Amino acid sequence: MSVIPARDGPQPVISELVLTGPPLRLRLPGICAYCGAHGAAPLYWEKVVLVTDSEGSASRLVEGIRAPFCPRCRATHEREVKRMSPFLNLLQCFRSEVMIGAVLTGGAALFFGWKLLPVLNDDVWSVAAWVALVAFFGLIALGCLLAAWRATRWRTVPALTSITSSLQWREETAGLFEGDRYRYTIRHPAFYDALLALNQDRVWKPAGTRARRAAVWRKGLYIALGIAAVLVIFWEYFVEFLRHEW
Numbered sequence: 142m143s144v145i146p147a148r149d150g151p152q153p154v155i156s157e158l159v160l161t162g163p164p165l166r167l168r169l170p171g172i173c174a175y176c177g178a179h180g181a182a183p184l185y186w187e188k189v190v191l192v193t194d195s196e197g198s199a200s201r202l203v204e205g206i207r208a209p210f211c212p213r214c215r216a217t218h219e220r221e222v223k224r225m226s227p228f229l230n231l232l233q234c235f236r237s238e239v240m241i242g243a244v245l246t247g248g249a250a251l252f253f254g255w256k257l258l259p260v261l262n263d264d265v266w267s268v269a270a271w272v273a274l275v276a277f278f279g280l281i282a283l284g285c286l287l288a289a290w291r292a293t294r295w296r297t298v299p300a301l302t303s304i305t306s307s308l309q310w311r312e313e314t315a316g317l318f319e320g321d322r323y324r325y326t327i328r329h330p331a332f333y334d335a336l337l338a339l340n341q342d343r344v345w346k347p348a349g350t351r352a353r354r355a356a357v358w359r360k361g362l363y364i365a366l367g368i369a370a371v372l373v374i375f376w377e378y379f380v381e382f383l384r385h386e387w
């Protein structure tokens with residue numbers, strides 16, 4: 142546990158905890174993460190994370206977590222949280238250029254559906270052809286809409302409130318075979334103690350069993366790769382040798 146000074150709030154310290162596994166799999170105590178009161182129930186919220194890949198291009202991901210809060214802190218959170226209306230939520234999709242495809246193909250589905258409806262005969266084949274045509278454009282439109290929604294969803298995630306910012310998390314860079322691990326920044330000491338007690342088996346220790354096992358696996362992999370490289374070189378020379386001899 143490392144301790145860093147808090148900038149504001151009644152608590153003098155903010156504690157950090159590194160736990161393995163995804164945040165949504167944490168075992169949660171019934172203690173409020175903000176004020177330490179008992180009888181807290183889990184609340185789900187999301188935040189936006191900026192991720193940069195190896196080529197340097199950045200994208201935004203939405204990450205969720207669940208943590209317990211008491212009814213009083215929940216009420217404060219509800220007062221502070223600024224959620225977008227469902228209509229504004231939907232409008233965000235239009236900030237993605239994929240929506241051009243959705244509008245064009247959706248328009249084509251409506252156009253053909255409407256225009257060809259009066260000329261439909263009673264026979265099954267013409268009805269099937271009409272359904273296939275409308276479904277073809279309709280499905281492309283739906284696919285574009287879903288892609289646009291995924292690309293712009295981060296814009297609809299509400300900003301953190303004073304309550305939800307009392308528990309922060311971020312992924313740590315893990316070595317090969319070590320598995321995911323996250324660093325949690327925790328405001329209340331009682332919540333810290335309760336969370337730690339429930340998740341003892343997930344505490345990341347740089348010299349712990351999990352780290353040592355990963356190191357053994359890494360060593361094994363490097364040895365296997367080394368042997369493979371030697372075999373390849375040997376084989377190359379061996380084939381050359383055979384070619385010269387015979």
Ligand SMILES: [Zn+2]
Nearest residue numbers: 173176211214
């Ligand atoms: Zn509370």
